[in-house]
Each structure stands twice: as C-alpha cells, then as structure tokens.
Amino acid sequence: MTTVNSGSAEDLVKAKAVLLEHPGGRRRLSPEALRTALVDLHDFWLSSRCAAIGVNERASLVAVGALGRRELAPYSDLDLVLLHDGRKDVDRLAEQLWYPLWDAGIGLDHSVRTPGQAVQVAATDLRAAFGLLEIRHIAGDPALSDKVRGAVRQAWRAGIRSRFDEIDDGAHDRWTKVGDVAHRIEPDLKSGHGGLRDVQLIGALAAAQLVDRPGSEVAEARDLLLDVRTELHRLAGRARDVLRAQDADEIAAVLEIGDRFELARALSGAARAVAFAAEVGLRSARAALPRRGLAALRRAPVRRPLDSGVVEHMGEVALARDASANRDPALVLRVAATAARTGLPVAAGTLHRLAETAPELREPWPRAALGELLSLLGTGRGMVDVIEALDRTGLWGRMFPEWGAVRDLPPRDRAHVWTVDRHLVEACAQAARLTTRVSRPDLLLVGALLHDIGKGRGGDHSEVGESLAVQMGRRLGFGEADVVLLGRMVRHHLLLPHTATRRDLDDPATVGRVAETLGNDVVLLDLLDALAEADSLATGPAVWSPWKRALIRDLSARTRALMAGESLPEPGPDPELDPELARAVAEDGKPHVRLVQDHDLASVTIGVPGGPAALSASAGVLALHSLEVHAAEVRTTGTLAIARFAVSPRFGGLPDQALIRADLVRVLDGSLVLAEALARKEKDYAPTSPAVEGTVAPRILWFDDEATGAVVMELRAADRIGLLHHVAGALESCDVEVRWARVATLGASVVDSFGLAGAGTDGGVARAARRRIEQAVLAAARQPAGKVPAGRTRKDTPT
CATH class of the missing domain: 1.10.3210 (Hypothetical protein af1432)
Structure with a gap:
C-alpha cells in the first residue's frame, strides 16, 4: 500500500485509490472490509497530521457523520469538528488541517467549536445535533472529546420534548419528498423512507432514552443498505445515493445476491424493516416524552372502547385488558379493521402481544374472522399501513402463508x-x-x-x-x-x-x-x-x-x-365512408384533416392522396405536434387513404387542425423531412434517465383469428415519441396492409397491436413474410431516440 505521509493529503488520495482498485492478482475487498480500511486510512492520516501540527492539550479532532459512525463509503465527504478549550492558535490548527484536504480535492464539511458552542449549535440545528450525538474521537485531548460528547447528549435528553415535533415533522416531510426505498424503482438509499437516515433517526431517539436501541433486524438491514451504497460509490466513481436500474445487476453480482431483481427484493425487505422501526419508534418516543409541570400531575389517559376487545389508548389502538386471541379468533383482524377504520396506528406492544399469543385460525375460518377481514379490506387507503404493520410482525403471513412468495417481490x-x-x-x-x-x-x-x-x-x-x-x-x-x-x-x-x-x-x-x-x-x-x-x-x-x-x-x-x-x-362510421373528407382530397389532391374534441380524447381523421404511406406519415406528423396516439384505423381506396386516430395531447392543449394539415402538405411535397424532424423532437424529449432506454428489449408476438382470418401482430417495446411512425413505416415497406392499430402505453413501455392483411386473396401473412416483417419492425423499435433511421433522407419522403 502507498505510504501515507502526515504532511501529504495527496498520498492519502493515492492510498485510497489503491484500496478501490482490484487488479487480477489481488482479491477485491468486500464492502464492509473496504469501509473499515477507508476509516482506518483516514483516521491514521488525520491523527498523524494532528500530532505534527500540535493538536494535543486543550484541543481535539472528532469525526461526525459517516466517518464518525465508521460507515465511510468510498466518496463520502469527511465531517470533522476541531474542538478547543480557548486555545489562541486554533485558527492556525484549522488551516493546517483543512487546507491540505481541500488542495487534494477531498470533500470536507468542517467546523471549529468550543464545548459551549458545540452544545449551542446542537440545540439550534437538528442536523448538527444528529451528527454531534455520534462524535468519535480521532486525535488530541480525549477528555475534551468526551466532555463535548457527554454535554451534547445530556442537552439532547433534556431538550427532547421541545424538539420532538421538529424531529417528527422533518422525518415525515422527508419521506413524502423522497419516497420509499422499498418501492422505488430507483431508490435513495440514504434519505428515502427506510434508508440510512432513518437508522440514524432511531439512534437519536435511543440517545434521548425514549426507545431501545435498534434490534438485530434493523442492524442487518443497515448492513445491506451500507453494502449497496458502498458498491454504488465504487461503481460510479463518485458519491451517489440513488441506485439506478442499470447499476443493480453489477452490484448484485458483487454482493453474490443473484440479479437485480433479487437485490431489489432484499433491499425492499431491509427498507421495510427500517421504515417500520422508524415509524414505531417515533410513536413510542412521543408516548415516552417526559411530562413536566401540570402535565405531570394529570392522570393517565383513560382507555376508550372502540370495538369488542379493542380500545384506544394514547392515540393508538390497543387491546382491552381482558382481550385474548386464544378465546377470540377474530381479534387480530378486528384490531386491524378498527385501526384502518379510525386511522389510528396499532400500538407496538399490541402487535407484539398478538404475534406471541394469536393462534393460527382453524380452517375454514370462523364467520366472524371472515367478516373482520372484509371490514378491513373495505376501508380502502386506511388498510395499507395496517397490513404493513401486520406483515412486519408476522401476523399477516400467519393468516396467509401464500403471501411469502410475493413479499418484497x-x-x-x-x-x-x-x-x-x-x-x-x-x-x-x-x-x-x-x-x-x-x-x-x-x-x-x-x-x-x-x-x-x-x-x-x-x-x-x-x-x-x-x-x-x-x-x-x-x-x-x-x-x-x-x-x-x-x-x-x-x-x-x-x-x-x-x-x-x-x-x-x-x-x-x-x-x-x-x-x-x-x-x-x-x-x-x-x-x-x-x-x-x-x-x-x-x-x-x-x-x-x-x-x-x-x-x-x-x-x-x-x-x-x-x-x-x-x-x-x-x-362507428368507417373512415373511408367520410364523403366530405374524401371529396376534398379528391378535388385538390392535397391532404385534409378533421379534429374533433371528445371529452378526454380527440378524434383526428386524415385523408391523404397516394395512399400507401398514410399511417406512417400521419402518425409522424401527429407525433411532431405532441399528440399521443391510442388507436388508429386505415382504409385505402384507389389512390386515396383515410386514417382515423384517437389521440390525446402529451402536454398542453390540442393543436390547430390547420397546422397539422400544413405539416402534412410539407411532408408530401418534400419540404419537410419527417425522419429528420422527428429525430430532432425525439432528441429534445428523450428519456432523462438512461435506465428507461435500452432496458426493454422489443418483442413481437403473432395471433391468428380463425373466425375472421385477420392476423394480429403485437409489438412490446420501450415507448418513445414517433414510435408508431417508425413501426408503420417498417410495415409499409414490407407491402403489408395495416387495417387498424391499438396502442397501449404502460409507463415507459408500450404494447402496440396491428391488424394486418397480406397480399394474398385470403389476407393471410405467410411465415416467410412474418419473419421479414419482424426484422423490419424490430429494427425500427430498436432505433435510438434522436437518430435518423439509416437511409431516411430528403428523398425518402412518404407519398
């Protein structure tokens, strides 16, 4: 390993780079071993530096944040506090500590505090308080570090009542803003609901002596979250907390978890354990807040009956004193239904008591148990958190053993x-x-x-x-x-x-x-x-x-x-029988458009002279005007083609039908190259996340309707602006007639179905023709957004 000189932060950077490398002859460090090595490396350099510049009596260096918790990921910032007890040369000490780190490009969050200042900032800044609760001595006077640590913790316990609402509101605001780690496709491992900041939250509540230290389930969940975050930093080459889909397979392989789906399942289970512990911790902490003054003289809240064997106590659903799950088989579900109906959480003690005492229901269930289940399910949104609580304590799986296969799937x-x-x-x-x-x-x-x-x-x-x-x-x-x-x-x-x-x-x-x-x-x-x-x-x-x-x-x-x-x-009327539109196209040989608003959708009927490329040209122009096509029908008669589309605007309102017609005219006379115009629009509106594009492999399925002789081709692919235009163009190039199309958008994917007719008298599509069609359509679906398809130039204008 590179020698770490106390005066050179560049050597620290080089040594860190060696830890992150894993040449063929050396075993790659596990995430936990890497974090330990990084902490030891930084501790050694910082302590050596402190000794060299004279951080000793009446001064100490402490770590907070990830370094303080010994959770340092490869590109985490260093959170350092230089403590002093009135030393006159503290500015010199700070400069000689901070500047080498800055010059080496190491991320640094720093401060200089006296013990009184440290206690004061912890009393006014919640984020700083969370960090100072976890300070770890690095170098200098250990008694000073211990003094600050003890004072901060004592002040934290003494002032927790006045700060609890801020803690509670801050956690819920963060959960709303960032979302759940368990359910996000790309979760924030640090700040999401059930992430590492919630583990820190539980620790802060325990430091206030309001709740117990987290148990083994939360500790194991924390380790997995840390391991994934460590590998995410190593893979990205920079600090990153959001796990992207395209990174998950590689991280899963390193952690020997399987694939990204198995990793997602493991993360979901871990995050739900942390989230549940954080929610219960906040409720339990509120109930345990010390009472002072007149509040201390008030009698404990009475238990208000809610249902048979179920009461409200201190804002939570609890068991009546004589309630017994052994005697009352519907008790678990009655507690759950009552909580969902009233919007009150089930007390943690009640959940644990039921988990320990409730027997499995006999088969078939008693009528009362089924009734309570239906009552629970009928509450709608109110049941979601209640079922989550039952599941985290094993009660839901006891009633529905089949649930295990889909849990966290x-x-x-x-x-x-x-x-x-x-x-x-x-x-x-x-x-x-x-x-x-x-x-x-x-x-x-x-x-x-x-x-x-x-x-x-x-x-x-x-x-x-x-x-x-x-x-x-x-x-x-x-x-x-x-x-x-x-x-x-x-x-x-x-x-x-x-x-x-x-x-x-x-x-x-x-x-x-x-x-x-x-x-x-x-x-x-x-x-x-x-x-x-x-x-x-x-x-x-x-x-x-x-x-x-x-x-x-x-x-x-x-x-x-x-x-x-x-x-x-x-x-509805067949579009080829629209006499007015057909007459207008026949008279002047130019395209015509009729747009009719119908509630949430609009109908666009387009008549095009020339016929064969009606669907691709029309779909392309609609895409240029930010209209999403949901269905299409095409009829061709001689040199006239009429297409009818059901559309809705992707954003904003509907365009003027005159503008759609003007662009169709330009497409047909060659003054507007549709392929190039769509490529520019696709580039402007391409997915912002690279995870969307390239993760959905296009696929084609065929269905034969023996009743009508129709052939249905189904395309499943990633969605993009102009996709219908490209696919229709591919079908038209294969000399196949598109009679109708259905477009179903499912998030970032689409399932597009096309009713096709071949050139034969029976309208069928032969096996060889299907292979040729598949190749053309799949090539169109795979075309990257913002790229002009090969060969699509000004001469390649639909006519």
Missing part, C-alpha cells in the same frame, strides 16, 4: 411502481371505492387482494393464481360456488384490458370470445371490469388512461349486451 416491468405484495394491497384499496358497482363486493375485495398471488412461482401467474385463490377461498370460508368464481376472477383478471387494448372491438368475434371465455356470466364480467380499473390504478401513474378506461367500458358494454341476447352496439 420486485416487478418485472417498469410500469409497476410497487413490489407485488404492495401492489396487491394497493389494488384492494382501489377496489374498495368500486364496491357499489358490483353485486358481490366481498369477492371484488378478496379478488383484488389475490389477483397476482401466483407471481414468483414460475409458470403463468394467472393459472397458478387461480389454484391458489381456490385454496385460499376455501380456507376463508366461502361457499364452493363463490370459491370457483373467485378462482375465475384471478384466472381472467387480464382478459378485459388485454382484449380492449389489443384487439378490434368492432369485430363481433372479439366480443363473442370474451363472452364465451366468461361462460356468459354477467356477475363475473362486472367483477372483472371493476378489477381491471383497480389493478390499473394500483400499477402506476398514467396506466389507467382515459383511452384505456373508454375501451374497457366499451368492451364490457358490448359483452354484457351479447350475454343478454341484445344486439351489439353499432360500430
């Missing part, structure tokens, strides 16, 4: 913002708002809770989930007919959204297949309609779009009418 696509278990709870919370729309609200709630229970076990999660739902439904005490219905809900929970967004709803065969799949069961149809909405709302922002809502409701209405023996709703 990360999603496999970017549309989902929650782990699978949290998504199920969120979907149930959304379903609680929709119970008045269905005849079986109990099955809607339980079905929402279980619809993805088959994930994490291999195979089709809908099929696996059906058998699990049947098993769990029988255990809960539902009748056999209801158990079968619950299983079918889980089996077919994707039927409506997939059909509505990927198939032609004007085709009677589409509606017929849905009705046949559901066995003409209107009750099941209504349950699936509500579940589709709850599932989408719980998936992530923008998944439940106005267009998706309209499609599913249209499909449900058509299927319900067919089940009732009624005539199907008449399809």
Whole structure:
C-alpha cells in the first residue's frame, strides 16, 4: 500500500485509490472490509497530521457523520469538528488541517467549536445535533472529546420534548419528498423512507432514552443498505445515493445476491424493516416524552372502547385488558379493521402481544374472522399501513402463508411502481371505492387482494393464481360456488384490458370470445371490469388512461349486451365512408384533416392522396405536434387513404387542425423531412434517465383469428415519441396492409397491436413474410431516440 505521509493529503488520495482498485492478482475487498480500511486510512492520516501540527492539550479532532459512525463509503465527504478549550492558535490548527484536504480535492464539511458552542449549535440545528450525538474521537485531548460528547447528549435528553415535533415533522416531510426505498424503482438509499437516515433517526431517539436501541433486524438491514451504497460509490466513481436500474445487476453480482431483481427484493425487505422501526419508534418516543409541570400531575389517559376487545389508548389502538386471541379468533383482524377504520396506528406492544399469543385460525375460518377481514379490506387507503404493520410482525403471513412468495417481490416491468405484495394491497384499496358497482363486493375485495398471488412461482401467474385463490377461498370460508368464481376472477383478471387494448372491438368475434371465455356470466364480467380499473390504478401513474378506461367500458358494454341476447352496439362510421373528407382530397389532391374534441380524447381523421404511406406519415406528423396516439384505423381506396386516430395531447392543449394539415402538405411535397424532424423532437424529449432506454428489449408476438382470418401482430417495446411512425413505416415497406392499430402505453413501455392483411386473396401473412416483417419492425423499435433511421433522407419522403 502507498505510504501515507502526515504532511501529504495527496498520498492519502493515492492510498485510497489503491484500496478501490482490484487488479487480477489481488482479491477485491468486500464492502464492509473496504469501509473499515477507508476509516482506518483516514483516521491514521488525520491523527498523524494532528500530532505534527500540535493538536494535543486543550484541543481535539472528532469525526461526525459517516466517518464518525465508521460507515465511510468510498466518496463520502469527511465531517470533522476541531474542538478547543480557548486555545489562541486554533485558527492556525484549522488551516493546517483543512487546507491540505481541500488542495487534494477531498470533500470536507468542517467546523471549529468550543464545548459551549458545540452544545449551542446542537440545540439550534437538528442536523448538527444528529451528527454531534455520534462524535468519535480521532486525535488530541480525549477528555475534551468526551466532555463535548457527554454535554451534547445530556442537552439532547433534556431538550427532547421541545424538539420532538421538529424531529417528527422533518422525518415525515422527508419521506413524502423522497419516497420509499422499498418501492422505488430507483431508490435513495440514504434519505428515502427506510434508508440510512432513518437508522440514524432511531439512534437519536435511543440517545434521548425514549426507545431501545435498534434490534438485530434493523442492524442487518443497515448492513445491506451500507453494502449497496458502498458498491454504488465504487461503481460510479463518485458519491451517489440513488441506485439506478442499470447499476443493480453489477452490484448484485458483487454482493453474490443473484440479479437485480433479487437485490431489489432484499433491499425492499431491509427498507421495510427500517421504515417500520422508524415509524414505531417515533410513536413510542412521543408516548415516552417526559411530562413536566401540570402535565405531570394529570392522570393517565383513560382507555376508550372502540370495538369488542379493542380500545384506544394514547392515540393508538390497543387491546382491552381482558382481550385474548386464544378465546377470540377474530381479534387480530378486528384490531386491524378498527385501526384502518379510525386511522389510528396499532400500538407496538399490541402487535407484539398478538404475534406471541394469536393462534393460527382453524380452517375454514370462523364467520366472524371472515367478516373482520372484509371490514378491513373495505376501508380502502386506511388498510395499507395496517397490513404493513401486520406483515412486519408476522401476523399477516400467519393468516396467509401464500403471501411469502410475493413479499418484497420486485416487478418485472417498469410500469409497476410497487413490489407485488404492495401492489396487491394497493389494488384492494382501489377496489374498495368500486364496491357499489358490483353485486358481490366481498369477492371484488378478496379478488383484488389475490389477483397476482401466483407471481414468483414460475409458470403463468394467472393459472397458478387461480389454484391458489381456490385454496385460499376455501380456507376463508366461502361457499364452493363463490370459491370457483373467485378462482375465475384471478384466472381472467387480464382478459378485459388485454382484449380492449389489443384487439378490434368492432369485430363481433372479439366480443363473442370474451363472452364465451366468461361462460356468459354477467356477475363475473362486472367483477372483472371493476378489477381491471383497480389493478390499473394500483400499477402506476398514467396506466389507467382515459383511452384505456373508454375501451374497457366499451368492451364490457358490448359483452354484457351479447350475454343478454341484445344486439351489439353499432360500430362507428368507417373512415373511408367520410364523403366530405374524401371529396376534398379528391378535388385538390392535397391532404385534409378533421379534429374533433371528445371529452378526454380527440378524434383526428386524415385523408391523404397516394395512399400507401398514410399511417406512417400521419402518425409522424401527429407525433411532431405532441399528440399521443391510442388507436388508429386505415382504409385505402384507389389512390386515396383515410386514417382515423384517437389521440390525446402529451402536454398542453390540442393543436390547430390547420397546422397539422400544413405539416402534412410539407411532408408530401418534400419540404419537410419527417425522419429528420422527428429525430430532432425525439432528441429534445428523450428519456432523462438512461435506465428507461435500452432496458426493454422489443418483442413481437403473432395471433391468428380463425373466425375472421385477420392476423394480429403485437409489438412490446420501450415507448418513445414517433414510435408508431417508425413501426408503420417498417410495415409499409414490407407491402403489408395495416387495417387498424391499438396502442397501449404502460409507463415507459408500450404494447402496440396491428391488424394486418397480406397480399394474398385470403389476407393471410405467410411465415416467410412474418419473419421479414419482424426484422423490419424490430429494427425500427430498436432505433435510438434522436437518430435518423439509416437511409431516411430528403428523398425518402412518404407519398
């Protein structure tokens, strides 16, 4: 190792660089060993430097922050305090300590304090107080360091009552602003809810003697968070606290965890343990605050009855003195339902007592237990934190052993913002708002809770989930007919959204297949309609779009009418039969546009002379005007093509239809090169995070409709501005007719379906042609945003 000279901070930097390197002949240090080595290295240099410049009597150097806690990551700043007891040369000491570190480019947060100043700044600055509670002596007079440490801690305990609201509000504000480590795709390991700052928070509450020191579960969680953060620094080559998706696989390999999904699952479990401990710690600390003056003379709060065996005590839900889970099998769920209904948290002592004494429920469950479960699920948002508390203490898993497979299970696509278990709870919370729309609200709630229970076990999660739902439904005490219905809900929970967004709803065969799949069961149809909405709302922002809502409701209405023996709703007018638009295009040989606002969506009908490139040219111009296409239909008659689009603005309002027409004219006469214009727009609006682009490998699936002879090509790819234009252009280059298109956006990904017709008399698409189409479409989908496709020049203008 490089020799560390007490006068050269450059040597300190070189020695640190050696620690971070791992040439082929030397074993790479583990994250924990690296942190220990970095702390020892900095301690040695700082103590040597202090000895050389005379930091001894009446002066000492202490570390706070990461160095003080011995948690120094590779690129963490050094947080140092030079303490002194009236020394006249303290400015000289400070300069000779700080300047070499600055000159070497080492991040430094520094201060110079007397004991009185240290206590004063800790009393006025909460962040400084948290750091000074953890000071660690580096060099100089150890008695001075001990004196400051003791004084700060004594003042912290004495003043905690007056500062507690600031501590509580600050934690909750940070959680709201930064979000959960457990559920973020790219979590902030330091400041997020359940991150390292929450471990520090628990330690500060323990220093005030309000709560116990964190237990082994929190300590293990802290170690994992630290290890991931250490490797993140090493990988990035700089300080970074947000774990990006593209870094996770490499970090998982170093930590021997598997892949990024296993790492995400481990981090979720760790962060939830820390978050739960921090939340319970704040509540317990508030209850333990010392009472003074008249408050000390007041009698303890009375227990207010809330339900059988359940009371409110000091703002929390607790057990009545004579309550017993052994005698009352529904007690656990009654406590949970009461907490969710009242918005009060369950007392930590109550949770632990129930975890120790509550037996497993007999099968089938007593009717009272099922009733309390439905009461809990019906509270909506109120149940989310309650179920989290039950889960962290083992009570939820005791009632639902199947939950273990989805607990902390990360999603496999970017549309989902929650782990699978949290998504199920969120979907149930959304379903609680929709119970008045269905005849079986109990099955809607339980079905929402279980619809993805088959994930994490291999195979089709809908099929696996059906058998699990049947098993769990029988255990809960539902009748056999209801158990079968619950299983079918889980089996077919994707039927409506997939059909509505990927198939032609004007085709009677589409509606017929849905009705046949559901066995003409209107009750099941209504349950699936509500579940589709709850599932989408719980998936992530923008998944439940106005267009998706309209499609599913249209499909449900058509299927319900067919089940009732009624005539199907008449399809909308075929765009080729728009006589006014067709006449205008035929008369002047120029494109024409009609834009009609319809609530949240707009309809754009475009007539184009020449025909073959109508879809790609029109889609490209709509993308230039920041319109998101949700569906498209194309009809070609002779030299005339008319396309009808359902669109919504990506932001702002709708453009003027005259501007859309003007750009179409320019595209067709060659004065506007669409490929170049779209490349510029894509570059301007490309994803800000590189994790979005390149992580979704495009994929194509084929479906044959034996009833109509139609061929459906489904493209799954990363979303981008102009994607429909590029894909339509690729299809047109393969001499295949696009009859209709459905575009479903799922977060950063899309599922685009195209109804195709080949050149043959039967409209089919041969196997060889499909391979050629796949190659062209996949090449278009993989084209990086902001790049002009090869060969797309001014001469390559759609006509």
